[in-house]
């Protein structure tokens with residue numbers, strides 16, 4: 517179809533699409549940085565998976581994207597890849613009015629102040645993880661963190677009772693996402709719509725069905741619970757929530773939101789925690805300063821460590837918005853409907869003009885008055901689609917880091933820092949942050965509540 521005369525695409529590499537695909541797959545950082553130097557802060561790319569999309573590397577331009585009308589810039593459409601797992605009525609996949617409705621129903625459960633209610637749950641989950649770690653043998657923190665964060669989100673979503681039902685649900689959630697959370701899995705699943713007749717597609721459907729059975733069952737039981745209106749878990753709150761027209765969520769909507777929270781809420785946070793330890797353990801000065809601050813009962817440096825971790829190793833390297841209805845004007849260009857715009861979180865976090873010596877891990881950047889703004893530090897995306905669990909995730913990271921430093925003394929298992937690799941839609945440490953715990957951990961309990969004493973030993 518001929519392009520309307522008004523269209524004006526940003527410049528970009530003239531390489532064939534297959535060659536650009538190789539650039540993104542094998543060395544995305546080098547490829548993207550080379551294009552940014554050559555073509556500027558708004559660049560058009562084309563790969564075998566998307567014939568034309570625009571990446572944005574400038575915080576000012578990202579601001580225009582995040583502030584753009586959600587009807588015309590659609591994040592749900594850009595997230596379609598996740599459909600087979602989270603479901604079509606997930607807040608991640610919807611756009612416009614429907615998105616706003618789900619988001620409003622979910623928001624109260626993740627309000628900043630409510631996070632405090634989960635502190636004990638988070639600390640106990642950290643204690644259980646620490647108590648399982650081997651002594652004197654290398655192990656990967658990432659998988660332990662995945663269990664920990666799944667434990668936390670499952671209890672926040674379904675309530676604090678432990679037990680075989682919740683354990684079974686956690687097992688089924690991991691069984692569903694493990695096979696698709698590798699480099700190609702998400703893509704293959706999306707291309708097939710999760711419905712293909714292949715053995716892998718059928719296995720996925722079976723596993724998804726196993727998760728759904730338990731969730732629908734839990735919805736029925738919870739609706740009948742005599743203490744429903746006094747419970748504080750997300751499921752109970754969602755069962756009672758009403759939209760502007762006084763309507764409750766349907767069971768199908770509830771299923772999709774619960775799976776969304778379980779999936780979006782644990783893999784990401786676990787990865788961020790694995791990166792935090794990978795970076796801290798290789799930067800003894802930062803570790804020392806943090807442990808000393810925690811011993812004194814402070815948390816300013818802890819917050820800076822969390823922010824710098826998410827800057828230097830953003831778990832999700834970029835977000836997307838698809839242009840709809842009319843052409844969208846951006847930075848002097850005119851993008852036709854159908855174009856996906858991708859604010860590049862990772863590339864913005866690498867900007868030397870905003871973060872001097874961007875390769876260095878330096879939490880101090882976040883201590884001063886001139887700390888980076890919303891469009892320069894954007895690990896949680898932005899605008900009306902900003903991550904719903906951002907406070908939950910950073911709060912959880914703080915609780916877990918504090919508890920690990922208070923009880924253990926970890927060492928990196930190898931001398932080389934771990935590189936980042938793509939796994940599904942996340943960016944993870946290549947070997948899952950391999951560490952050694954030379955001595956048994958200090959016992960869990962009152963004394964270890966605040967300090968970072970063990971890490972200093």
Ligand code: HEM
Nearest residue numbers: 608780781784785788831835896897898901903904905909
């Ligand atoms: C360090 C951990 C996390 C990171 C890095 C992260 C990152 C993100 C990003 C980049 C987005 C897309 C934002 C956009 O398009 O502008 C997002 C959306 C979302 N996240 Fe997170 N997330 C994390 C933890 C969580 C947690 C703990 C939860 C739930 C408890 C959660 C629930 C969601 C939901 C529901 C959305 C969709 C929001 C919408 O479309 O309106 N995330 N997250």
